[in-house]
Amino acid sequence: MTGQSSDSSDGNDLLNQAVQAARAGRFVQARTIAEGALEAGLGDATALHGFLGMVCARSGDLPVAMQHLAQGHARRPQDITIACNLISILMDQEREREALAVATAQLMQRDVSLRVARFRGFLAQKLEDFAAAAEAYEFVIDKQPDDFESWNNLGNARAGLGNHEGAVTALRRAIEIDAKAAPARLNLVSALEALDLPEEAEAELVKAIDEFPEDSRLPYQLYIFYKMQFRQEEAVAALIKAADRDPASADIQLKLAIEYGVLRHTEAAERAYKQAIKLDPKELDAYLGLAIQYEHSNREDEFAPLIAQAEANGLEDGALGFLRALEYRRAGQFAEGLESLSTVPAEIEAERTAHIRATLLDRLGRSDAAFAAFEEAARLHQDNPTEPLRRAQEFRDELRTEIDLLTPEWISTWSSRKAVTDQPDPVFLVGFPRSGTTLLDTLLMGHPKVTVLEEQPPLNIVDNAIGGLAALPALGPEDIAQARRDYFAEVQKIEDVPISNLLIDKSPLFLHKLPLIQLLFPNARFILAMRHPCDVLLSCFMSNFRLNSAMSNFLRLEDAAQFYDLSFQHWQHSCELFPANIHLIRYEKLVEDVESEVRPLLDFLELKWYDQILDHQRTAKARGLITTASYSQVTEPIYKRASGRWTRYRENLEPVLPILKPWVQRYGYSL
Numbered sequence: 309m310t311g312q313s314s315d316s317s318d319g320n321d322l323l324n325q326a327v328q329a330a331r332a333g334r335f336v337q338a339r340t341i342a343e344g345a346l347e348a349g350l351g352d353a354t355a356l357h358g359f360l361g362m363v364c365a366r367s368g369d370l371p372v373a374m375q376h377l378a379q380g381h382a383r384r385p386q387d388i389t390i391a392c393n394l395i396s397i398l399m400d401q402e403r404e405r406e407a408l409a410v411a412t413a414q415l416m417q418r419d420v421s422l423r424v425a426r427f428r429g430f431l432a433q434k435l436e437d438f439a440a441a442a443e444a445y446e447f448v449i450d451k452q453p454d455d456f457e458s459w460n461n462l463g464n465a466r467a468g469l470g471n472h473e474g475a476v477t478a479l480r481r482a483i484e485i486d487a488k489a490a491p492a493r494l495n496l497v498s499a500l501e502a503l504d505l506p507e508e509a510e511a512e513l514v515k516a517i518d519e520f521p522e523d524s525r526l527p528y529q530l531y532i533f534y535k536m537q538f539r540q541e542e543a544v545a546a547l548i549k550a551a552d553r554d555p556a557s558a559d560i561q562l563k564l565a566i567e568y569g570v571l572r573h574t575e576a577a578e579r580a581y582k583q584a585i586k587l588d589p590k591e592l593d594a595y596l597g598l599a600i601q602y603e604h605s606n607r608e609d610e611f612a613p614l615i616a617q618a619e620a621n622g623l624e625d626g627a628l629g630f631l632r633a634l635e636y637r638r639a640g641q642f643a644e645g646l647e648s649l650s651t652v653p654a655e656i657e658a659e660r661t662a663h664i665r666a667t668l669l670d671r672l673g674r675s676d677a678a679f680a681a682f683e684e685a686a687r688l689h690q691d692n693p694t695e696p697l698r699r700a701q702e703f704r705d706e707l708r709t710e711i712d713l714l715t716p717e718w719i720s721t722w723s724s725r726k727a728v729t730d731q732p733d734p735v736f737l738v739g740f741p742r743s744g745t746t747l748l749d750t751l752l753m754g755h756p757k758v759t760v761l762e763e764q765p766p767l768n769i770v771d772n773a774i775g776g777l778a779a780l781p782a783l784g785p786e787d788i789a790q791a792r793r794d795y796f797a798e799v800q801k802i803e804d805v806p807i808s809n810l811l812i813d814k815s816p817l818f819l820h821k822l823p824l825i826q827l828l829f830p831n832a833r834f835i836l837a838m839r840h841p842c843d844v845l846l847s848c849f850m851s852n853f854r855l856n857s858a859m860s861n862f863l864r865l866e867d868a869a870q871f872y873d874l875s876f877q878h879w880q881h882s883c884e885l886f887p888a889n890i891h892l893i894r895y896e897k898l899v900e901d902v903e904s905e906v907r908p909l910l911d912f913l914e915l916k917w918y919d920q921i922l923d924h925q926r927t928a929k930a931r932g933l934i935t936t937a938s939y940s941q942v943t944e945p946i947y948k949r950a951s952g953r954w955t956r957y958r959e960n961l962e963p964v965l966p967i968l969k970p971w972v973q974r975y976g977y978s979l
Contacts, residue, residue, distance in 0.1 A: 323351050323359065330359075335367045354383040358390040361397075370397055381410065388419045395427045404431050413443070422448050429461055438468035456485040460492045467499050475499040490516065490523045497529060509533065517549070524554035531563075544571060558588035565597055577601060589621035596657060599631050603638070611635040626653040633664055642668045659688040663852045670850070675956045682850050686863040689855060696860035700867055703857040707820065707874040710777050714823070714881040722781045726830055727788045731796065733829035735913060736821075737814035739837030740875055741859075742847035744895035748837055749814045751906055754921040759809045766798035767813060771824055780827055792828050810913060817858055819875050822882035834888050835909065839895035840977045841968045842954035842961055845872060869964035876971055896951050 322345040329338035339360065346356045357380035364373035377394035384390065391410055398407035411428040419425065429444030445462035448455055463479035466472070479496040482489070493516040500509035513533060517526045527549040534543035544567045551560045565580035578601060584594035595618050602610040615631050629651035636645035645668045652661050666681030690697055737752075737760075739745050749760045770791050774783065783791070805811050816837070818825070825832050845868050853859035861871040883890070891912040898905045902922055910917055954961060965979060972979055 320351055323355060327359070330363055330366075335363050339363050339367070354380050354387070354390075357383065358387065358393070361390070361393055365393065365397060370401065373397055374401075386415070386418060388415070388421060388424065391415060392423045392427065395424075395431075399427075399431070404435055407431050408435060408437075408440075413440070416444060416447060422451060426458070429458070429465070433461065433465050433468070436468065438465045441465040442469065454485055456482050456489065456492075459485065460489070460495065463492075463495055463499065467495070467502065472499050472502040476503065487519075490520045490526060493520075494525060494529055497533070501533070506533075506537065522553060524550045524557065524560070527553065528560065540567070540570060543567065556587060558584045558591050558594070561587060562591060562594050562597070565594065569597070569601065574601065574605060585617070585621070590623060592623065592627045592656065595623065595627065595631060599634055600660075603634060608635070608638040611638065626651055627656055630656055630661060630664075633661075633668075637664065637668060637671075642671045646672075659685055660852065662688060666850065673956075679957055679960050685852070686849070690863050692855060694855065696855045696863060697867070699857040700860035700863070700871075703861065704867070704870055704874055707871075707878055710820070711874065711877050711881060713777060714878070714885055716885065718781070719885050723784075727792055727828055728785075729829075729831055730792075732810070733831040733833075734811040734813045735833045735835065736818050736825055737812055737835045737837065738818045738879075739816050739835075739839075740819065740841075740844050740848075740872060741816045741853075741862075742844050742851060743816065743837040743839040744893070744898055745814055745816050745837045747895075747898065748835070748893060749812070751902065751921055752812055754923060755910075755915060755918055757809050757915060759803055759805045759811050761799065761803060761811065761813045761815075763815045764799075764802050764813075766795050766802070767815070767818065767821060767824070769798050770795045770828070771821065774824070777823060780823060783827070788828060795828065810915065817875070819879045822879065822888060823886055826882075826886040826888060832889070833912065834890045835912075836890050836892045837895065838892055838975055840952070840954065841872060841971045841975070842965070842977075842979070843895075843951065845869060845964065845968065846954045846957055846961065865961065865964050869967040872971070873967050899951060 322341055325341050327338070329335075329341060342356050342360050342363065345351050346353060346360070357376045361373045361377035361380060364370070364376060374394065374397050377390055377397065380387065380390040381394050395407045395410050398404070398410065408428065408431040411424050411431060413428070416425045416428050425444045425447045429441045429448070432438070432440035432444060442462060442465040445458045445465060448458040449462065452458070459478050459482035463475045463477075463482060466475040466478060476496065476499045479492055479499060482492045483496065486492070493512060497509045497512050497516075500506075500512065510530075510533060513526060513530045517523075517530065520526055527546045531543050531546040531550060534540075534546055544564075547560065547564050547567055551557070551564055554560055561580050561584035565577045565584060568574075568577035568580060578598065581594045581598045581601070584591050585598075588594075595614065598614055599611065602608065602614070611631065611634060615628065615635065618628055618631060629648045633645045633648040633652070636642070636648055646665065649661060649665050649668070662681055662685035666678050666685055669675075669678035669681055672678075737745055737749055746762075749762055752758050753760050773794065774780070774787075774791060799805060799811065799813075812835075822834075825834075845865065848862040848868050849865055851862065853862060855863075858871075861867045882888075891909055893905060893909060906921060907917060910921075969979060
């Protein structure tokens with residue numbers, strides 16, 4: 309029998325001593341013994357490197373631990389323990405690619421413990437090498453078919469590969485193994501959505517929400533699901549449930565505030581913004597949201613306390629600069645507002661900051677700089693992921709299609725029928741955006757016998773239910789009667805209109821709805837707000853609209869001019885086919901002498917004169933949130949500065965004047 313060498317025997321003794329010291333928690337002694345053996349060349353160098361790697365890691369000396377483990381792995385790459393320890397330290401130091409290079413497919417195949425496979429799957433998935441990740445998880449599952457975590461991760465890896473059917477199969481298997489794991493439910497919902505199975509996705513979410521009554525992630529995911537489907541009220545209900553389950557989340561409160569704002573629930577929005585600030589005193593977006601809400605509801609006296617609160621909570625100067633600029637603009641201190649905006653970092657409300665800068669420059673009479681700033685704001689909006697320019701083009705194309713329908717031949721296909729006028733027909737206040745409709749509806753709100761709906765959805769809801777303009781010829785008497793009932797039912801959801809009051813439905817772009825209105829409401833009257841087309845177009849370009857498909861047309865002057873032209877083509881063609889009872893109000897005359905314009909309008913509406921109508925500032929302050937682009941002007945004294953403003957920007961408007969010229973002439977204006 310061959311005897312063991314003295315060096316080997318001594319090395320083994322030293323390694324055993326080091327191991328015993330480590331087991332007793334004497335890591336410094338263990339390290340000293342092992343390092344001495346390594347320096348003396350005694351024993352198995354690979355084993356000593358592996359041991360030192362472990363000891364150094366436990367004592368917190370990761371750089372040295374990694375050096376030893378790397379040397380041990382280089383000497384013996386098949387050693388699973390050394391490899392796994394090296395992988396673990398590399399992961400701790402966020403060196404995932406190096407860790408994956410250690411966790412090779414070949415080593416995974418040799419590892420009966422499956423540790424390498426699990427490491428490999430995790431690392432590959434994190435590095436978005438989904439094929440390698442899926443292979444690793446499948447290797448584990450082949451050995452351990454009931455491994456929940458690997459089935460769940462396999463589902464995610466397959467989703468990353470675009471294999472959503474395979475993802476659903478894996479995730480359903482994971483849920484069979486452990487039905488109490490909420491993350492797997494969320495992953496399954498994502499896979500079902502990717503397969504365009506929204507009903508199944510919704511059912512899974514609703515079921516999971518019931519089964520996991522404390523998990524806020526599930527109702528939050530349902531909120532996102534409903535938002536993607538434009539189911540706003542259901543989205544808010546889901547978000548409220550998420551907030552109830554996680555009342556300490558400032559992020560959820562912030563989103564809740566934003567969603568309440570979309571629904572015009574101003575008091576609830578304000579509470580949520582304030583709660584977000586309470587939970588996270590440096591939540592910048594909550595301060596910005598509150599400031600914008602105060603601005604839209606003409607509560608400028610709230611700016612100073614809000615800014616003081618932000619200062620006390622340590623909000624950075626750049627963010628404070630944005631808030632201060634809003635206050636300066638309201639106070640008419642335009643130069644100070646510009647200076648304040650100069651401190652705002654580019655990442656804070658970039659579009660809104662550019663727009664405020666443009667409005668301040670305009671008020672200072674610096675037209676060239678103002679127009680450049682408005683263009684910058686529009687350019688930033690154009691980059692919105694919702695593709696506003698594409699949606700604007702589609703909207704104009706839809707108008708062209710409708711205009712092509714509006715012919716005498718088309719009308720001849722209609723059967724003769726009239727709506728049953730079981731209750732008074734509304735009055736419709738229309739006119740291209742920025743033609744003075746908000747000023748006019750504010751004046752009319754001052755009349756005690758008038759109820760104004762300001763850009764609310766009832767008519768659009770009915771229009772969508774019918775199927776749009778092309779569907780009108782097929783409507784029978786009962787269809788028309790039902791559409792009327794639906795309209796008034798939707799109105800009542802928004803506003804309790806007294807029987808004695810005249811309902812005025814104000815929405816500028818009902819310019820496109822005259823055929824529908826005339827069919828449903830044969831006794832309807834129309835108020836057409838008119839303003840110089842060049843002033844209108846310029847004002848639309850300068851406004852910060854919410855980017856729906858219609859308002860997206862105002863991000864480029866050429867699109868805006870085409871939109872204006874198409875809107876009035878639609879209106880004129882409709883008026884020729886469906887003669888309407890129309891009263892025209894000119895903005896320029898209205899701001900010159902309100903009473904002389906409004907008295908004839910009240911005669912047209914068969915309403916008694918009340919002097920309080922002229923106090924539009926009082927009415928505006930009492931109306932709460934103003935959602936139109938005119939929110940910042942309606943509480944001011946009626947001014948004339950916007951009349952003829954386009955002449956300051958004539959050079960910028962020159963390319964679109966040929967499109968506007970026919971309408972300028974038709975409505976009695978001049979270039």
